[in-house]
Amino acid sequence: MLRVAVPNKGALAGPASEMLGEAGYRQRHEQRDLTVLDPVNEVEFFFLRPKDIPIYVGSGELDLGITGRDLALDSGAPVEEALALGFGGSTFRYAAPAGRDWKTEDLRGRRLATSYPRLVRDDLARQGIDAEVIRLDGAVEISVQLGVADAIADVVGSGRTLRQHNLVAFGDPICVSEAVLVHRAGSEESKPATQLAARLQGVVFAQQYMMLDYDCPRELLEQAMAITPGLESPTVAPLAHPDWVAVRAMVPRKQANSIMDELAAVGARAVLASDIRSCRL
Numbered sequence: 325m326l327r328v329a330v331p332n333k334g335a336l337a338g339p340a341s342e343m344l345g346e347a348g349y350r351q352r353h354e355q356r357d358l359t360v361l362d363p364v365n366e367v368e369f370f371f372l373r374p375k376d377i378p379i380y381v382g383s384g385e386l387d388l389g390i391t392g393r394d395l396a397l398d399s400g401a402p403v404e405e406a407l408a409l410g411f412g413g414s415t416f417r418y419a420a421p422a423g424r425d426w427k428t429e430d431l432r433g434r435r436l437a438t439s440y441p442r443l444v445r446d447d448l449a450r451q452g453i454d455a456e457v458i459r460l461d462g463a464v465e466i467s468v469q470l471g472v473a474d475a476i477a478d479v480v481g482s483g484r485t486l487r488q489h490n491l492v493a494f495g496d497p498i499c500v501s502e503a504v505l506v507h508r509a510g511s512e513e514s515k516p517a518t519q520l521a522a523r524l525q526g527v528v529f530a531q532q533y534m535m536l537d538y539d540c541p542r543e544l545l546e547q548a549m550a551i552t553p554g555l556e557s558p559t560v561a562p563l564a565h566p567d568w569v570a571v572r573a574m575v576p577r578k579q580a581n582s583i584m585d586e587l588a589a590v591g592a593r594a595v596l597a598s599d600i601r602s603c604r605l
């Protein structure tokens with residue numbers, strides 16, 4: 325039985341469970357359940373704090389886990405990324421009161437509050453900066469205003485929380501994070517673990533691509549195929565009208581609209597974009 329850790333709370337919990345559901349795995353119906361058995365796929369899921377997940381996986385108690393890259397690095401646990409999952413994107417940054425042009429060197433000798441002390445200490449050491457790191461459990465943005473710290477290092481999503489507390493981010497991001505699937509460093513991948521990773525990879529690809537279908541005059545096919553080369557090459561099928569063909573190709577979701585504009589400009593008609601639920605490439 326494969327044992328897999330899934331975030332039970334916070335920013336990663338909802339999307340992680342949705343992604344596993346999309347990949348065909350049974351997920352919990354009750355928020356408070358701490359385990360779910362999926363006998364069909366021979367997997368047992370454990371719902372744990374995202375921060376604790378690298379510890380369980382690094383110790384070998386659990387085979388795989390979903391957590392944040394920033395949390396995995398901060399844990400210091402011996403885990404490796406098997407797959408980046410494309411959600412829970414954030415940056416981990418230094419921030420300090422607005423109204424001054426802060427540089428990372430300005431942190432020297434100051435008090436720095438964070439919930440990710442190892443990540444921060446490692447970065448300060450790399451930059452040769454000596455600062456006092458104060459470990460807080462959360463709501464770190466308020467610590468400066470309350471006089472506990474001079475600056476912070478924290479997760480930035482939309483940047484709203486920083487703005488609300490009159491803080492500005494500065495310096496290079498310490499970590500560019502997203503949700504990741506991790507396994508124990510150097511562990512042999514079992515067949516069920518490889519299958520779970522492949523299924524999640526299928527959902528990640530499906531979310532990053534769209535399927536485009538369009539009709540195209542035969543004489544313009546070369547031009548249209550150059551715009552939508554697909555993964556191997558596009559599917560081209562005859563239409564009842566001898567001068568026209570139907571084309572089908574996967575395109576990156578972020579570029580779907582501009583590709584549709586280009587196809588229409590070339591002379592394609594009935595350009596349809598549809599979602600892909602899952603795939604194996």
Ligand SMILES: Nc1ncnc2c1ncn2[C@@H]1O[C@H](COP(=O)(O)OP(=O)(O)OP(=O)(O)O)[C@@H](O)[C@H]1O
Pocket residue numbers: 333334335336374375391392393394395412413414461462479480481482501502
């Ligand atoms: N606002 C956000 N936008 C995007 N990702 C975020 C955001 N907040 C947190 N994350 C990501 O979610 C993970 C942390 O999750 P979460 O905040 O649920 O954990 P936590 O703060 O350790 O737990 P808790 O505060 O509930 O004890 C990190 O990987 C972080 O990068």
Ligand SMILES: O=P(O)(O)OC[C@H]1O[C@H](OP(=O)(O)OP(=O)(O)O)[C@H](O)[C@@H]1O
Pocket residue numbers: 334335461462463464465478479480481482483484485486
């Ligand atoms: O840039 P934003 O979109 O505003 O998001 C960033 C905030 O989200 C997270 O907090 P969380 O909700 O996890 O609370 P916590 O500080 O108690 O962990 C993070 O720690 C920041 O405080």
Ligand SMILES: [Mg+2]
Pocket residue numbers: 334462
């Ligand atoms: Mg949090």
